[in-house]
Amino acid sequence: MKIAFTGKGGSGKSTLAALFVGHLRATGQRVLAIDADVNVHLAPLLGVVAGAETALSHPDNVRRVRSHLLGSNPRVAGVEHFVATTPPGPGSHLVTLDETDPVLAGHATRLDDAAHVLHVGTYEAKDIGSGCYHGHLAILENLLSHVSLQAEDWVVCDMVAGTDAFANSLHAQFDVIVVVAEPTPESLSVARRYRELAEAAGVGDVVAVVGNKVADDTDRDYLARELGGEPLATLTNQAGLRRARQSGVPPRPADLDDDGALTAIAAHARGREMSGERRDALMRTLHLRMAQKGWVRSAHGDVSTQLAEV
Template sequence: MKIAFTGKGGSGKSTMAALFVNHLRAAGQRVLAVDADVNVHLAPLLGVAGEPAAALSHPDNVRSVRSHLIGTNRLIGGVEHFVPTTPPGPGSRLVTLAGDDPILVRHAAALDPRTHVVHVGTYEAKDIGAGCYHGHLAILENLLSHLSLDAGDWVVCDMVAGTDAFANSLHAQFDLIVVVAEPTPESVSVARRYRELAGAAGVADVLAVVGNKVADQVDRDYLARELGGAPLAVLTSQAGLRRARQAGVPPRLEDLDDASALRRIADYARPMAAGRRAELMRTLHLRLAGKGWVRSAHGDVTSQLGPVPV
């Protein structure tokens, strides 16, 4: 299962993602935690230093990951033709959550034998005035599309705040997208906009809103009214969690008075049908292939697609 946490900046999405990772760990699941926020918050919340050299978007790591994924797939034509939506094909290597998977060994930090953490990276000084975080996320798109998950495996991604997932293929890569919303006008407006874009992109059904920092029934009623219905789950204001964060300590399940919201999210998630995802990704690949900058930099990448399934 692949699940993303997003929402307005400051909504608590990174903290909720970290708590959800720990919830899955406590249940004995295999987990790959992905910090895809430009601010690199999830990795430290899990006790991992987000070093620039270890970032997936570091040029050396991008080439290493893509070279591995290509395998003997002749449809791609080399690393220089690997674009964000390049699909796996005959001979491609897929990434698993097994502890000995080469990608995890080279690029992930192990919290325990069943839990690994990777981070995409952030802006560096060299990027000032000439960098775009969307470009950093391309390697995450490649990783997600080349995953092979067993039953019970989880990928938990802390996404960049706001609606940036619709600028690339990430909105089609997850089985569940959790929009974390505080009971404030700014936060619910982001949740509503996410819902609108998800509908336009054909993934409205994989979207769920979870309330956070909810103090009382007035907050619950506000979220239900502004969102047009009650959130999937609600995490109330947690004094223990706030004290832990004020002390600079990674959040723990023990800091929560009530972890039912995490259980509700896990129970709600359902895998997207493989055929549906393939069709979504095929459409997005053809759309990207038609861009002038893609044709100029990578050539005709439509040939990377196999025949349309009958």
């Protein structure tokens, strides 16, 4: 199961993602947590120091990861011909959640035998005036399209805020996308727009909205009215969680008054894995769109040949 958390900046998406990772660990699941937010909040919330040298988007790490994923795939001429939507092919190496997996062993921080954390990275001083975070996310897109999960495995990703996932293939890479929404006009406008874009992209059924920082019944009624229905779950303002954060301690499900929202998200997600055929069709469309871009053709040639013939 691949699940992502997004929403307006400040909605609590990173904290909810960290709590959900804690919930999965407590229930015995194998988890790969990925911090893909430019602000790099999830990793520290899980107690991980996220440095530039260990970021997935560090050029040396990009090359190492892509070299591993490439394997002996004859459809890709070399790591320099990987684009964000390059699919696995014959001879490709897939990433697993086994702690001996080369990508996890070489690039992830181990929390325990069953839980690891990766972080994509953020802007560095050298990127000022010339960097784009979407370029950093290409290696994440590669990893997600080459991951192989067992039945009780989870990838939990804290995504970029807002609707940036529609600028690349991330909206098509997850089985469930949780949009975290506060009971404010600004936060709910992001949630509604996210659902609209997801429908247009053919993944409307993947999106679920969770209300956060809900104070009272007025807030609940406001969420339901503005969303056109009840959210999947709601979390109230949590004093215990706030005290934990103020003391600098990573948040835990035990800091919540109850973990009903976390349980509801897990229950909603189970059984909603996207079929391989549907995922392949979505990614094929996005790859062909990528292949038509002038800069891609100039830098990489005709990458449409990376697809299997149909």
